[in-house]
Amino acid sequence: MLFIWQVAVHADARGQGLGQRMLQHLLARTGLEQLRYIETTVSPDNQASRSMFSNMAQRLNTSLNENVLFETHHFGKHAHEEEPLLRIGPLPHG
Numbered sequence: 001m002l003f004i005w006q007v008a009v010h011a012d013a014r015g016q017g018l019g020q021r022m023l024q025h026l027l028a029r030t031g032l033e034q035l036r037y038i039e040t041t042v043s044p045d046n047q048a049s050r051s052m053f054s055n056m057a058q059r060l061n062t063s064l065n066e067n068v069l070f071e072t073h074h075f076g077k078h079a080h081e082e083e084p085l086l087r088i089g090p091l092p093h094g
Protein backbone atom coordinates (compact mmCIF):
# COMPACT_ATOMS: atom_id res chain seq x y z
CA MET A 1 0.00 0.00 0.00
CA LEU A 2 1.26 3.47 -0.92
CA PHE A 3 0.09 6.37 1.22
CA ILE A 4 0.15 9.66 -0.69
CA TRP A 5 0.41 12.71 1.53
CA GLN A 6 0.19 16.28 0.22
CA VAL A 7 -0.04 16.83 -3.51
CA ALA A 8 0.34 20.44 -4.57
CA VAL A 9 0.39 22.30 -7.88
CA HIS A 10 1.05 26.05 -8.09
CA ALA A 11 -2.23 27.94 -8.39
CA ASP A 12 -1.24 29.29 -11.82
CA ALA A 13 -0.74 25.78 -13.20
CA ARG A 14 -3.85 24.01 -11.82
CA GLY A 15 -6.56 22.42 -13.96
CA GLN A 16 -4.18 21.35 -16.74
CA GLY A 17 -3.69 17.75 -15.73
CA LEU A 18 -0.37 18.33 -13.97
CA GLY A 19 -1.59 16.76 -10.70
CA GLN A 20 -2.72 13.66 -12.59
CA ARG A 21 0.60 13.45 -14.43
CA MET A 22 2.54 13.71 -11.16
CA LEU A 23 0.55 10.78 -9.77
CA GLN A 24 1.25 8.74 -12.91
CA HIS A 25 4.94 9.56 -12.61
CA LEU A 26 4.91 8.49 -8.96
CA LEU A 27 3.32 5.13 -9.76
CA ALA A 28 5.95 4.45 -12.43
CA ARG A 29 8.75 4.48 -9.82
CA THR A 30 10.90 1.41 -9.40
CA GLY A 31 9.87 -0.66 -6.40
CA LEU A 32 6.13 -0.13 -6.82
CA GLU A 33 5.57 -3.02 -9.24
CA GLN A 34 3.70 -5.04 -6.60
CA LEU A 35 1.60 -2.12 -5.38
CA ARG A 36 -1.99 -3.14 -4.71
CA TYR A 37 -3.57 -0.13 -2.97
CA ILE A 38 -3.13 3.64 -2.80
CA GLU A 39 -4.42 5.58 0.20
CA THR A 40 -4.76 9.27 0.90
CA THR A 41 -6.86 11.59 3.03
CA VAL A 42 -8.90 14.37 1.42
CA SER A 43 -11.22 16.80 3.14
CA PRO A 44 -14.85 16.74 1.93
CA ASP A 45 -14.76 20.18 0.30
CA ASN A 46 -11.52 19.68 -1.66
CA GLN A 47 -13.17 19.04 -5.01
CA ALA A 48 -9.99 19.41 -7.07
CA SER A 49 -8.17 16.77 -5.04
CA ARG A 50 -11.19 14.46 -5.02
CA SER A 51 -11.51 14.75 -8.81
CA MET A 52 -7.80 14.08 -9.23
CA PHE A 53 -7.98 10.85 -7.19
CA SER A 54 -11.25 9.67 -8.72
CA ASN A 55 -9.77 10.26 -12.19
CA MET A 56 -6.78 8.22 -11.08
CA ALA A 57 -9.02 5.30 -10.02
CA GLN A 58 -10.85 5.45 -13.36
CA ARG A 59 -7.61 5.53 -15.30
CA LEU A 60 -6.37 2.48 -13.35
CA ASN A 61 -9.73 0.80 -13.97
CA THR A 62 -10.26 0.12 -10.27
CA SER A 63 -12.40 1.28 -7.34
CA LEU A 64 -12.19 4.23 -4.98
CA ASN A 65 -13.68 3.64 -1.52
CA GLU A 66 -14.07 6.19 1.24
CA ASN A 67 -14.07 5.55 4.99
CA VAL A 68 -13.98 7.60 8.17
CA LEU A 69 -10.43 8.22 9.43
CA PHE A 70 -9.73 11.53 11.18
CA GLU A 71 -12.85 13.25 12.50
CA THR A 72 -13.10 16.89 13.54
CA HIS A 73 -12.71 16.09 17.25
CA HIS A 74 -9.37 14.37 16.59
CA PHE A 75 -7.88 17.79 15.80
CA GLY A 76 -8.69 19.07 19.30
CA LYS A 77 -9.01 22.78 19.67
CA HIS A 78 -7.51 23.38 16.22
CA ALA A 79 -10.55 23.86 14.02
CA HIS A 80 -10.01 21.48 11.11
CA GLU A 81 -12.32 19.65 8.77
CA GLU A 82 -12.61 15.90 8.96
CA GLU A 83 -10.15 13.95 6.79
CA PRO A 84 -11.75 10.78 5.42
CA LEU A 85 -9.56 8.01 4.04
CA LEU A 86 -9.71 7.34 0.30
CA ARG A 87 -8.52 3.92 -0.82
CA ILE A 88 -7.88 3.16 -4.50
CA GLY A 89 -7.46 -0.43 -5.65
CA PRO A 90 -6.84 -3.23 -6.04
CA LEU A 91 -4.43 -2.31 -8.81
CA PRO A 92 -4.60 -4.65 -11.79
CA HIS A 93 -0.93 -5.66 -11.76
CA GLY A 94 -0.82 -6.30 -7.98
Ligand SMILES: CC(C)(COP(=O)(O)OP(=O)(O)OC[C@H]1O[C@@H](n2cnc3c(N)ncnc32)[C@H](O)[C@@H]1OP(=O)(O)O)[C@@H](O)C(=O)NCCC(=O)NCCS
Binding pocket: 005, 006, 007, 008, 009, 010, 013, 014, 015, 016, 017, 018, 019, 020, 021, 042, 046, 047, 048, 049, 051, 052, 055
Ligand atom coordinates in the same frame (compact mmCIF):
# COMPACT_ATOMS: atom_id res chain seq x y z
C1 LIG B 1 -5.33 19.07 -5.84
C2 LIG B 1 -4.33 19.66 -6.85
C3 LIG B 1 -2.95 19.07 -6.58
C4 LIG B 1 -4.78 19.22 -8.26
O1 LIG B 1 -3.79 19.63 -9.20
P1 LIG B 1 -4.17 19.92 -10.75
O2 LIG B 1 -2.90 19.94 -11.54
O3 LIG B 1 -5.08 21.09 -10.85
O4 LIG B 1 -4.96 18.58 -11.09
P2 LIG B 1 -5.62 18.16 -12.46
O5 LIG B 1 -5.37 19.21 -13.51
O6 LIG B 1 -5.14 16.77 -12.72
O7 LIG B 1 -7.16 18.23 -12.16
C5 LIG B 1 -7.77 17.49 -11.18
C6 LIG B 1 -9.27 17.66 -11.28
O8 LIG B 1 -9.63 18.77 -10.43
C7 LIG B 1 -10.48 19.64 -11.16
N1 LIG B 1 -10.24 20.97 -10.62
C8 LIG B 1 -9.14 21.73 -10.78
N2 LIG B 1 -9.28 22.87 -10.08
C9 LIG B 1 -10.49 22.79 -9.46
C10 LIG B 1 -11.22 23.64 -8.60
N3 LIG B 1 -10.72 24.82 -8.20
N4 LIG B 1 -12.42 23.24 -8.14
C11 LIG B 1 -12.94 22.05 -8.52
N5 LIG B 1 -12.29 21.19 -9.34
C12 LIG B 1 -11.10 21.57 -9.81
C13 LIG B 1 -10.07 19.47 -12.59
O9 LIG B 1 -11.10 19.92 -13.45
C14 LIG B 1 -9.83 17.98 -12.65
O10 LIG B 1 -11.04 17.25 -12.70
P3 LIG B 1 -11.66 16.75 -14.10
O11 LIG B 1 -10.55 16.07 -14.83
O12 LIG B 1 -12.74 15.84 -13.68
O13 LIG B 1 -12.12 17.98 -14.81
C15 LIG B 1 -4.31 21.21 -6.83
O14 LIG B 1 -5.62 21.69 -6.97
C16 LIG B 1 -3.68 21.80 -5.56
O15 LIG B 1 -2.45 21.95 -5.47
N6 LIG B 1 -4.53 22.13 -4.56
C17 LIG B 1 -4.04 22.73 -3.31
C18 LIG B 1 -3.34 21.70 -2.45
C19 LIG B 1 -4.26 20.57 -2.08
O16 LIG B 1 -5.38 20.77 -1.65
N7 LIG B 1 -3.75 19.32 -2.28
C20 LIG B 1 -4.50 18.12 -2.02
C21 LIG B 1 -4.59 17.75 -0.59
S1 LIG B 1 -3.05 17.28 0.08
